Amino acid sequence: MAHVSMSVNGKKVSGQVEDRTLLVNFIRETRNLTGTHVGCDTSQCGACVVHVNGKAVKSCTLLAVQADGADVVTIEGLANGANLHPVQAAFREHHGLQCGFCTPGMIMSAVDMINRYGPGNLDEKTIRHELEGNICRCTGYQNIVKAIKAASDEMAGMQQAAE
Amino acid sequence: MGVEGIGARARRKEDKRFITGKGKYTDDMTVPGMGYAAFVRSPHAHAKIVSIDASAALDMPGVDAVLTGEQLVGDGIGNLICGWMIHSKDGSPMNMGAWRALEPEIVRHVGQAVAVVVADTAAQAKDAAEAVMVEYEELDAVIDPVAALEEGAPQLHPEAPNNLIYDWEIGHEAAANAAFDSAAHVTTMEIHNNRLAPNPMEPRAALAVYDTAEEHYTLYTTSQNPHVARLVLSAFYNVAPEHKLRVIAPDVGGGFGSKIYIYPEEMVCLWASKRVGRPVKWVCDRTEAFLTDAHGRDHRSVAEMALDADHNITGLRVKTVANLGAYMSLFSSSVPTYLYATLLSGQYNIPAIHANVKAVYTNTVPVDAYRGAGRPEATYLLERMMETAAREIGMDPAEFRRKNFIRSFPHQTPVIMCYDAGDYDTTLDAAMKAIDYAGFPARKAEAASRGKLRGIGFSCYIEACGIAPSAAVGSLGAGVGLWESAEVRVNPVGTIEVLTGSHSHGQGHETTFAQLISERFGLDMDAVSIVHGDTDKVQFGMGTYGSRSGAVGMSAIVKALDKVEAKAKKIAAHLMEAAEGDIQIEGGELKVAGTDKKLSFTEVALAAYTAHNLPEGMEPGLKEGAFYDPTNFTFPAGTYICEVEVDPETGKTEIIDFVAADDFGKIINPMIVEGQVHGGLTQGIGQALLENATYDDSGQLITASYMDYCMPRADDLPAQFQLSTHETLCPGNPLGMKGCGEAGAIGSPPAVINAITDAIENNALDMPATPEKVWQLCRAQMKMAAE
Numbered sequence: 004m005a006h007v008s009m010s011v012n013g014k015k016v017s018g019q020v021e022d023r024t025l026l027v028n029f030i031r032e033t034r035n036l037t038g039t040h041v042g043c044d045t046s047q048c049g050a051c052v053v054h055v056n057g058k059a060v061k062s063c064t065l066l067a068v069q070a071d072g073a074d075v076v077t078i079e080g081l082a083n084g085a086n087l088h089p090v091q092a093a094f095r096e097h098h099g100l101q102c103g104f105c106t107p108g109m110i111m112s113a114v115d116m117i118n119r120y121g122p123g124n125l126d127e128k129t130i131r132h133e134l135e136g137n138i139c140r141c142t143g144y145q146n147i148v149k150a151i152k153a154a155s156d157e158m159a160g161m162q163q164a165a166e
Numbered sequence: 167m168g169v170e171g172i173g174a175r176a177r178r179k180e181d182k183r184f185i186t187g188k189g190k191y192t193d194d195m196t197v198p199g200m201g202y203a204a205f206v207r208s209p210h211a212h213a214k215i216v217s218i219d220a221s222a223a224l225d226m227p228g229v230d231a232v233l234t235g236e237q238l239v240g241d242g243i244g245n246l247i248c249g250w251m252i253h254s255k256d257g258s259p260m261n262m263g264a265w266r267a268l269e270p271e272i273v274r275h276v277g278q279a280v281a282v283v284v285a286d287t288a289a290q291a292k293d294a295a296e297a298v299m300v301e302y303e304e305l306d307a308v309i310d311p312v313a314a315l316e317e318g319a320p321q322l323h324p325e326a327p328n329n330l331i332y333d334w335e336i337g338h339e340a341a342a343n344a345a346f347d348s349a350a351h352v353t354t355m356e357i358h359n360n361r362l363a364p365n366p367m368e369p370r371a372a373l374a375v376y377d378t379a380e381e382h383y384t385l386y387t388t389s390q391n392p393h394v395a396r397l398v399l400s401a402f403y404n405v406a407p408e409h410k411l412r413v414i415a416p417d418v419g420g421g422f423g424s425k426i427y428i429y430p431e432e433m434v435c436l437w438a439s440k441r442v443g444r445p446v447k448w449v450c451d452r453t454e455a456f457l458t459d460a461h462g463r464d465h466r467s468v469a470e471m472a473l474d475a476d477h478n479i480t481g482l483r484v485k486t487v488a489n490l491g492a493y494m495s496l497f498s499s500s501v502p503t504y505l506y507a508t509l510l511s512g513q514y515n516i517p518a519i520h521a522n523v524k525a526v527y528t529n530t531v532p533v534d535a536y537r538g539a540g541r542p543e544a545t546y547l548l549e550r551m552m553e554t555a556a557r558e559i560g561m562d563p564a565e566f567r568r569k570n571f572i573r574s575f576p577h578q579t580p581v582i583m584c585y586d587a588g589d590y591d592t593t594l595d596a597a598m599k600a601i602d603y604a605g606f607p608a609r610k611a612e613a614a615s616r617g618k619l620r621g622i623g624f625s626c627y628i629e630a631c632g633i634a635p636s637a638a639v640g641s642l643g644a645g646v647g648l649w650e651s652a653e654v655r656v657n658p659v660g661t662i663e664v665l666t667g668s669h670s671h672g673q674g675h676e677t678t679f680a681q682l683i684s685e686r687f688g689l690d691m692d693a694v695s696i697v698h699g700d701t702d703k704v705q706f707g708m709g710t711y712g713s714r715s716g717a718v719g720m721s722a723i724v725k726a727l728d729k730v731e732a733k734a735k736k737i738a739a740h741l742m743e744a745a746e747g748d749i750q751i752e753g754g755e756l757k758v759a760g761t762d763k764k765l766s767f768t769e770v771a772l773a774a775y776t777a778h779n780l781p782e783g784m785e786p787g788l789k790e791g792a793f794y795d796p797t798n799f800t801f802p803a804g805t806y807i808c809e810v811e812v813d814p815e816t817g818k819t820e821i822i823d824f825v826a827a828d829d830f831g832k833i834i835n836p837m838i839v840e841g842q843v844h845g846g847l848t849q850g851i852g853q854a855l856l857e858n859a860t861y862d863d864s865g866q867l868i869t870a871s872y873m874d875y876c877m878p879r880a881d882d883l884p885a886q887f888q889l890s891t892h893e894t895l896c897p898g899n900p901l902g903m904k905g906c907g908e909a910g911a912i913g914s915p916p917a918v919i920n921a922i923t924d925a926i927e928n929n930a931l932d933m934p935a936t937p938e939k940v941w942q943l944c945r946a947q948m949k950m951a952a953e
Contacts, residue, residue: 021289023289031194035196036187037187037190037191037193037194038186038187038188038189039187040191040193040367040368040419041193041369041449042367042368042369042452043452043871043872044451044452044453044871045452045871045872045873047871047872047873048367048452048872050367077187078185078186078187079186079187079188081186081187082186087185087186091185091186092185094181094185095177095178095181095182095185096177098177098178098837098838098840098841100181100184100185101420101672101673101674101841101845102366102367102368102417102418102419102420102671102672103180103181103183103184103185103189103417103419103672104189104191104366104367104368104419104420105367105419106184106185106189107184107185107187110185127885128881128885130880131879131880131881131883132880132881134879134880134881135879135880135881137880138367138872138877138879139367140365140366140367140420140422140845140849140877141367141420141672141841141845142841142844142845142848143841143844143845143846143847143848143878143883143887143910144844144848144878144879144880144883145844145883145886145887146841146844147880148880
């Protein structure tokens with residue numbers, strides 16, 4: 004057993020875990036944050052994507068102890084109170100989800116993608132390439148791609164307005 | 167949200183919980199004191215179980231129990247069954263082998279469960295499952311369905327000699343033979359339909375809770391049809407009496423057919439929850455899903471098409487061997503028969519058809535309905551035949567199809583179905599225009615200048631949805647009726663709850679169903695809730711599959727709404743002292759036509775519940791239920807055209823353009839319909855280009871993870887699908903709906919393969935068209951050209 008302590012969605016959390024406990028299990032079981040899902044166990048599908056120290060990470064492939072001291076953000080921590088993150092809002096607006104199971108991971112990957120390229124700098128081809136690590140079986144991706152592009156462009160507009 | 171009626175692109179009511187991580191799937195449910203199950207599974211495709219030694223496992227930390235098939239059978243738990251009786255052509259009933267939820271004697275596919283461990287944590291359960299020592303005596307296995315029928319093949323079930331489940335036929339053999347005797351041209355093809363793993367993103371899961379005081383069970387599970395699950399678990403599997411079993415299917419992360427069935431694991435969790443005396447949870451991992459979720463397709467067919475000198479189709483003969491795997495899954499028998507061969511007439515006038523289907527046991531995972539179920543197999547076979555015949559007779563593939571289109575309705579085919587309405591020219595025209603068919607030769611030449619092979623392929627599909635009139639399917643062998651139920655509860659404050667027997671696992675029922683009510687009464691969408699997926703809340707219903715929730719599920723809601731409206735009008739007329747016929751409902755108000763007298767919907771609802779002043783003899787309340795049994799199947803149809811470029815140096819296919827022109831009848835929410843088509847097309851393209859559930863000769867599934875089984879990623883698809891819809895109303899249901907959930911998966915595979923074979927000028931291609939296969943054919947073609 005090991006003691007871990009980390010920040011999850013801005014709250015300091017700690018607990019005793021088995022050495023082999025995966026970050027996703029720690030988040031889901033210890034913190035009851037069940038928005039992060041397990042879809043494949045082999046790091047292919049991306050349903051488990053969270054942000055660790057600002058970077059998108061597949062939480063099914065990281066031990067909880069490896070995230071000791073880290074700053075973790077899950078889908079539940081993305082909205083600012085009642086205000087949805089622009090990526091969340093765009094997924095709804097553009098019908099970028101159906102069953103919703105892959106959606107949290109998709110959204111966390113999309114936010115990371117926009118952060119890395121900078122708002123407004125994503126085109127359709129780049130988004131499709133960047134989604135390599137996220138599988139959706141329902142939507143055929145077209146509306147996911149549209150939603151990410153729209154959110155990226157909207158965030159660029161917000162950035163401009165703020166400057 | 168405001169009032170959103172039929173035809174509005176209403177944003178989905180259910181989305182907020184999914185985009186904020188607040189969806190509630192089965193694995194998100196916890197109850198105090200629950201333990202976790204892990205299954206001990208066979209590593210062999212076919213073996214006798216010599217012994218099971220659980221002693222080491224029982225000594226491991228946290229372990230409550232190790233249960234085996236012997237105990238399961240001893241407790242009187244019934245065998246899993248197939249609920250659709252098919253008779254062979256000689257009149258004998260199908261040969262169904264025994265399927266136990268935990269096998270005590272002979273395992274028949276890799277991954278079959280032989281024991282279950284219940285422990286305090288999931289990790290402890292999995293550790294202990296590995297410590298259960300099972301001694302096997304290996305038997306020869308057979309994987310290939312054609313080989314399984316051969317003399318001397320390993321035998322799976324004593325009930326099914328020669329591994330033959332049934333030898334079934336449809337149509338008129340003599341009439342078909344006569345067409346071939348007088349044919350001017352005959353096209354013959356051997357056509358395989360590849361085996362697929364459905365792969366909804368949420369793996370199956372179950373949480374079973376037994377209440378010792380009430381002797382009552384609750385099962386949270388990943389089901390498309392919780393009432394059917396409850397019925398089967400009680401009536402056939404004897405796990406719990408029906409009135410003592412509550413099945414809850416909360417948010418379900420996709421199904422595509424694979425979550426229709428009641429699997430061994432869910433059954434075992436229920437049984438174990440009582441036996442072990444604690445709630446039991448099980449969550450499938452992805453490899454277990456590949457090894458145990460019912461697979462789809464896996465047909466081997468030989469097809470022949472007869473044409474007269476004028477290029478009219480005069481006959482079709484088909485012989486199909488369908489692999490049903492090691493056991494007969496719940497609806498498996500109906501897929502290669504009544505869901506397949508009844509669609510072999512396609513969109514065409516074919517006067518004589520005969521089809522023979524042999525269903526076969528092999529040492530593989532059971533095969534059952536997967537998105538489209540039988541109809542993709544029929545469409546793939548027929549549309550490859552159409553394209554091939556057109557090439558052989560030197561006719562444009564579009565014109566060959568057009569020449570043979572059915573144009574007069576109703577149309578009785580030689581294979582049971584009676585098409586009620588359709589307009590196949592319109593969808594063909596629309597698709598050809600959208601893809602600029604006339605401009606194709608120029609695009610092909612341009613591609614050739616870059617060293618690329620460009621091809622174009624058609625698929626004119628038809629499907630039978632809205633399954634189906636209960637008496638009709640009953641006469642064909644179905645063990646259940648296929649109606650749907652609804653209850654509309656108007657609350658005293660005028661808000662509405664609709665309880666539906668349909669189940670949404672991505673289809674957006676909470677939105678489309680609410681649109682129906684919003685339009686009908688002029689109420690805000692936020693004033694309507696859709697309730698589904700809980701047998702304690704909702705009246706018996708049949709669930710969601712076969713694109714039936716619009717055509718059948720919403721029709722039941724319409725029937726209930728009719729009754730609510732009639733009663734509300736009676737109350738309003740009474741209160742306003744007007745004639746009932748003068749009451750109109752508009753914008754959330756009940757008005758007396760031609761006057762300024764009106765009552766809000768809320769006032770009328772409240773009056774129904776206060777019951778202070780109701781018409782003489784009227785019961786209080788405003789709540790109505792209805793059951794709707796369809797009068798016919800519905801027949802969505804359309805044309806898909808795919809344009810590809812093949813790189814002959816690598817064999818890689820790129821889909822340049824994909825056009826879908828569909829006729830789904832009345833559409834409630836175009837945004838949701840487009841989403842369904844996108845998803846269906848993608849699964850069909852996955853089948854055509856990428857996916858193949860592959861067993862080696864010993865019966866090991868060598869594609870049992872996402873590292874080995876290739877599903878479409880975002881960059882495997884064209885930038886945009888070009889969609890259009892064209893409406894001929896279905897005359898059989900009140901809204902004129904046909905269904906849209908499966909069309910994409912049904913229509914797209916032949917369009918893709920026809921395009922590739924057009925590009926490479928070699929027709930010897932089976933799905934999936936992997937770069938390796940396509941490259942080999944390109945080489946063969948170049949070699950032939952050189953010789």
